Amino acid sequence: MEYKISNKFKNMKPSAIREIFKSLGRPGAISFAAGNPSPESFPVDDFKRIANDILTQEPITALQYGITEGYAPLRELVKERLKRVYSIGGESDETIIVTGGQQGIELCCKVMCNEGDVVICENPSFIGALNAFRSLGARLVGVPLNEEGMDVLALENALKSNPSTKIIYTIPSFHNPAGITSTLENRKAVYALAQKYDVLIIEDNPYGDLRFSGENVPTYKSMDVDGRVVYCGSFSKILSAGIRVGTLTANKELVSKIVVAKQVEDVHTNVFFQMVCYRYIKECDLEAHIEKIRRLYKHKAELMISTLEKYMPKDVSFTRPQGGIFLWCSLPEGMKLSDFIARCSDKNVFVVPGTAFLPNESEPTRSFRLNYSMPTDDEIENGIKIIAQVIESLR
Numbered sequence: 001m002e003y004k005i006s007n008k009f010k011n012m013k014p015s016a017i018r019e020i021f022k023s024l025g026r027p028g029a030i031s032f033a034a035g036n037p038s039p040e041s042f043p044v045d046d047f048k049r050i051a052n053d054i055l056t057q058e059p060i061t062a063l064q065y066g067i068t069e070g071y072a073p074l075r076e077l078v079k080e081r082l083k084r085v086y087s088i089g090g091e092s093d094e095t096i097i098v099t100g101g102q103q104g105i106e107l108c109c110k111v112m113c114n115e116g117d118v119v120i121c122e123n124p125s126f127i128g129a130l131n132a133f134r135s136l137g138a139r140l141v142g143v144p145l146n147e148e149g150m151d152v153l154a155l156e157n158a159l160k161s162n163p164s165t166k167i168i169y170t171i172p173s174f175h176n177p178a179g180i181t182s183t184l185e186n187r188k189a190v191y192a193l194a195q196k197y198d199v200l201i202i203e204d205n206p207y208g209d210l211r212f213s214g215e216n217v218p219t220y221k222s223m224d225v226d227g228r229v230v231y232c233g234s235f236s237k238i239l240s241a242g243i244r245v246g247t248l249t250a251n252k253e254l255v256s257k258i259v260v261a262k263q264v265e266d267v268h269t270n271v272f273f274q275m276v277c278y279r280y281i282k283e284c285d286l287e288a289h290i291e292k293i294r295r296l297y298k299h300k301a302e303l304m305i306s307t308l309e310k311y312m313p314k315d316v317s318f319t320r321p322q323g324g325i326f327l328w329c330s331l332p333e334g335m336k337l338s339d340f341i342a343r344c345s346d347k348n349v350f351v352v353p354g355t356a357f358l359p360n361e362s363e364p365t366r367s368f369r370l371n372y373s374m375p376t377d378d379e380i381e382n383g384i385k386i387i388a389q390v391i392e393s394l395r
Contacts, residue, residue, distance in 0.1 A: 030383035032370040033350040041293045050279045062272040070097025071274035087222040094255040099269045101234035104248035106132035118165040124357030142359035149182025152189045159197040174207040174324025177369035206234040211323035212298035227251030243273040300372040311388035325373035331366040
């Protein structure tokens with residue numbers, strides 16, 4: 001039959017990152033393309049013990065339907081930690097469990113936006129969020145990033161020019177893909193503009209626990225005085241990405257509608273893995289586990305940066321993250337990104353082209369994303385050396 005795809009989906013493209021994964025089975029492939037946490041960060045032995053205990057002692061609870069808002073004991077522990085670590089959660093707020101942080105982003109847009117409404121995003125931004133917004137018929141408007149965070153002047157111009165703006169979407173800490181962290185002054189300025197133009201902020205913070213240098217910066221949600229910020233968190237980068245357990249904290253009125261939207265999508269998040277998360281936080285030392293991950297990523301990030309400094313031509317720029325798992329590189333002026341990506345692939349080295357992260361997919365870019373959480377030390381050294389050789393060969 002002839003499939004008449006909906007207007008929302010007919011122009012949607014698959015994730016460039018997922019497409020790259022199809023090439024990674026080659027012998028000797030070096031991938032800087034993943035967004036995955038290091039397998040070294042998975043608490044496998046603790047998960048084995050906890051899973052066995054749950055299926056022995058509480059099998060019915062683990063395998064039966066649960067409530068949409070999430071496993072109540074886990075929600076209480078999440079609320080306590082958000083308050084203690086991030087000063088998040090007031091009388092008017094509620095926290096629910098979602099199926100990965102990305103579901104929280106998508107549900108918020110689904111509840112808030114009509115087709116054609118504008119979502120302002122950082123340029124570049126997280127491809128999963130961009131595609132979620134596109135799939136709901138929202139119109140994306142990109143605002144450039146600088147070392148401080150979102151370009152505040154450009155943001156206000158975008159808000160003035162787009163009166164149908166409903167949401168500002170931001171990844172303020174250890175940005176994916178740019179690797180930067182917004183300053184406190186920048187966050188205050190962005191929040192003030194959100195108040196002035198009466199728009200919601202989605203604060204996406206899956207990497208917030210992964211700071212390995214510099215000083216902590218308060219979250220948008222901790223500064224929220226009028227229910228304007230939806231905070232999306234995740235266990236993906238600190239426990240396991242595959243369990244798909246995320247969190248969403250927002251004003252109770254908005255959360256009540258988000259719960260209805262979630263009931264339509266998946267009824268509830270996997271109860272078994274919610275119970276695993278709860279037992280891990282309750283019985284194990286989560287903060288010590290996170291500190292171990294920070295040390296691991298600090299080593300990998302510093303190795304990648306020192307290797308870039310050693311091998312890269314001086315006209316290649318790159319960010320120096322204070323946490324998270326990514327950094328952002330830009331090719332020399334005049335060099336074609338598609339040629340670079342193809343030549344790297346020929347050499348069995350894979351990176352993600354910057355085009356994948358642009359709100360406007362047709363906009364030109366010379367940038368690409370590098371991940372340091374997954375490759376080994378040798379792969380970082382050898383892969384960066386190959387990338388530098390490719391750049392020189394394209395001059």
